Amino acid sequence: LQQGWWASIPTLACRCVRPGVAQQAAMGGGSSAPKEIRAVFIGMPGAGAKALAGRAATGEFPATEAESSASLEWRQVRRTFEELDLHLLGLGSQTGLWREHLPSCQVLVFVVDGSKDIDATKVSSTFQSAFKDHGLPEGTPVVVLLNKMDLVEASIGEERKAIMAASMAATGAMTQCKICSVSAKTGDDVDEAVRVICGNTLTF
Secondary structure (H helix, E strand, O other), rough: OOOOOOOEEHOOOOEEOOOHHHHHHHHOOOOOEEEEEEEEEEEEOOHHHHHHHHHHHOOOOOOOOOHHHHOOOOOOEEOOOEEEEEEEEEEEHHHHHHHHHHHOOEEEEEEOOOOOOOOOHHHHHHHHHHOOOOOOOOOOOEEEEEHHHHHHOHHHHHHHHHHHHHHHHHHHHEEEEEEEEOOOOOOOOOOHHOOOOOHEOOOO
């Protein structure tokens, strides 16, 4: 079953809405040209945004600094199910690179270390700067990834997802967001997160 995926911020945990016209256009809806999505991974220091971009692009955890740094270049993944080309870029917390790439971003992937207590104030400030200071287009869909969730118990993970939902809602910077729990190290739920980035969720 294929479903719409963007969650409405005011009811983040309750319902999903299908992509609007702007998002369908960004993904090539209604066009015979090949569809594509440009997704940029940014996040908090040490959260693993570049590692997740690498995992999403190659299916492997980047074990060396060179492999991690490879995420600083655009990489393309052909998604046969969604019939689109997914372009991935991992900038992490290197804010000096954000202004160069965020203006052309079609999906923002914001990564937070879910294995630690979340500083909601700092997370909100960093997230807002992407919109206010680095040119992220208004209305850009956002996927929040809580990384390193293999290191915490499920109940704690759910608590931290709730904290992130409240933090994102408090920013007032966007209306479309989905929060996912993943692990770049083990690969847990990364495939599902990539489907979300592509605009689909699968329920069996």
